[in-house]
Amino acid sequence: MDYKKFIEEQIAQIKKTVGSETAINALSGGVDSSVVTVLGHRAIGKQLKTVFVDNSLMRKDEPNKIVKTFAKMGIKVELVDARKDFLSALAGLTDPEQKRQAITDTFYSKVFGDLVKKSGAKFLLHGTILTDIEETVAGIKRQHNILAQIGIDTNQAYGYSVIEPLATLRKDGVRKVAKLLALPAEICNRIPFPGPALAARIVGEVTEEKLQTVRQATAIVEKELGKTGAFQYFAVLLNDYATGIRNNKREFGQIIVIRCIESIDARTATVTQLPWNKLNRISQRITSIKGVNRCLYDLTPKPPATVEYV
């Protein structure tokens, strides 16, 4: 595939579709939405408003880091604080699909819906890729960014039309486009991170306290495994407790699972054979997090497991 030509075509298409109207897009900092942001800005400049919604489910320092990275590229990103909206929508929910649904609804109907209305934008630029569409249509998983393909008329439901410049690409293609667009290496090579963010890394109810725990664990895992070149690595907080000992006292503590996988496109995956001393070090660091007294390494490939736990 000629990716240079792809870029030119997409820019021309966005320009033509939006015309003299305005468009909006939500940047998550992942490679897909980052590429869409740059394509959109090259196509229509100031007619595109880019927002970053802080849903309280992000990794450590993520919102500010992303805003700064794009500012360096001359792209203004508006940071929207919607932490309370998402936390209250997730309160009491334990079922994985209900949690995903609550995030989708809060994002599209409430937070983003309000932003679009206020902005008057007629178009939404979306970072949907081919794999998202295939998996959702096949009923494997409802990716939160799939709308039209499952019969949702966005114009009727939300008042805007959706433009999906990446709908024919898979992740490897998106990364190639990202490089050609001169996006910084930390974005081009970012490991996948799910739309429902850290809510996908907490089995059971999402609370602020649990988010804090899994956020700390995620930072440790990303730091420790960043140089392995593995496809994806992360921490998951289980909904179970186990007995342990801390300061010579029994403690009924939380359990963190480390997952590190090799894959091409996340449709299948094998487990990375991490060195024992690496695993040991991670275990020591993870169990120094307040309330966590057990650290497990997940040995399950996909299938039968999925990559995420939720």
Ligand code: XMP
């Ligand atoms: P699963 O858990 O389905 O994950 O084996 C496959 C890949 O997709 C990522 N993932 C998501 N990405 N929105 C996304 O943008 C989502 O809702 C979502 N769920 C899973 C996951 O991290 C893995 O790379």
